Amino acid sequence: MKATCIVTALLIITAITALGQNSELKKEQIQSIQKLVNSFKANNKTKIVDVIDYPLRREYPLKDVKDKNDFLQRFDDIFDRQFIDRVAESKISDWSEVGWRGIMLDNGTLWIDDNGKIMTVNYQSPKEKQLLAYAIQADKNQLPKSLQNFEKPLYLLFTKNYKIRIDEKSEGIYRYAAWKIKKQKSEPDIIIENGVLEFQGSGGNHTITFKNDGYTYTVSINELGTVDTPDATLEVSKQEKILLTEGGKIKRN
Incomplete structure (x- = not known):
């Protein structure tokens, strides 16, 4: 996929982390990989x-793949010939164990667990890129004019x-828009430009921070956490x- 800078950064962090991991695969892991490759x-x-x-996540606002039947209908959009051939032709040396994250092909094109279960696909076919462009345009069309200018x-x-x-809005340029739920209006109550993205460690957790009139709005995206950890956290502060x-x-979706 044409990754957002967030996805690209995650892959870079993961690849760097992998260099410090013991990538020697166990016999059972090799068997799982070989079984997948054969398929x-x-x-x-x-x-x-x-x-x-x-569900298998796809880049928002594409719909995630919810189950087997859904995947069969979308298989050729997601797994094109180039991707299938890459997995089919891969050697065991192309796969690396990255601690608790699982086992990755190349620098994270495909992630599986120890049993060969596919957890993440970071590849995007030309067809899916086109579908993503349509989905983004449809998303823009349902927004007020003040919010339609973004990548x-x-x-x-x-x-x-x-x-x-x-x-x-463009590579590395982020915008925050918020509505009070009870008001239910189309125009946002606040728009803040030029957010700053920062990663916390190598697990994927990150924050995007926006400043406006002395106030700081921090949105934390919690990729890792306990069962009680929310997907995201909003924190608003002033003068700390x-x-x-x-x-x-x-x-x-």
């Missing part, structure tokens, strides 16, 4: 969709009191005094 060599769609960890949407999340959008903290749920 791709045979182009056996039935076997491949059986080893997906659903791609990153997050749509809901806290107890707010609906929040974060869009990437926290005025508001609300957990939020990220909406995915």
Whole structure:
């Protein structure tokens, strides 16, 4: 996929981390990889969709793949010939164990667990790129004019009191827009430009921070956490005094 800078950064962090990991694969892991590779060599769609960890995430605002039937309908859009051939022709030396994250092909094109279950696909076919462009345009069309100028949407999340959008206007340039849920109007209550993205460690957790009239709005995206950790957290502060903290749920299609 034409990754957003967030996805690209995650892959770079993961690849760097992998260099420090013991990439020597266990016998059982090698067997799982070989079984998966053989399914791709045979182009056996039935076997491949059986080893997906659903839902399989796709780049927002594309719909995630919810189950086996859904994947069978979208298989050729996601797994084109180039991707199938890459997995089918891969050697064991192309796969690396990256600690608790799992096992990756190349620098994270494909991620599986120890049992060969596909967890993440960071490849995007030309067809899926086209579908993504259509989805982004449809997303723009349903927004007020004040919010239609962006390259791609990153997050749509809901806290107890707010609906929040974060869009990437151009590479590395982020915009925050928020609505008070009870008001239910099309124009946002606030728009803040020029957010700053920062990663916390190598696990994927990151923050996007926006400053406006002495106030700081920090949206934390929690890729890792406990079962009680929210998808995201909104924190509003002024002069280092926290005025508001609300957990939020990220909406995915």
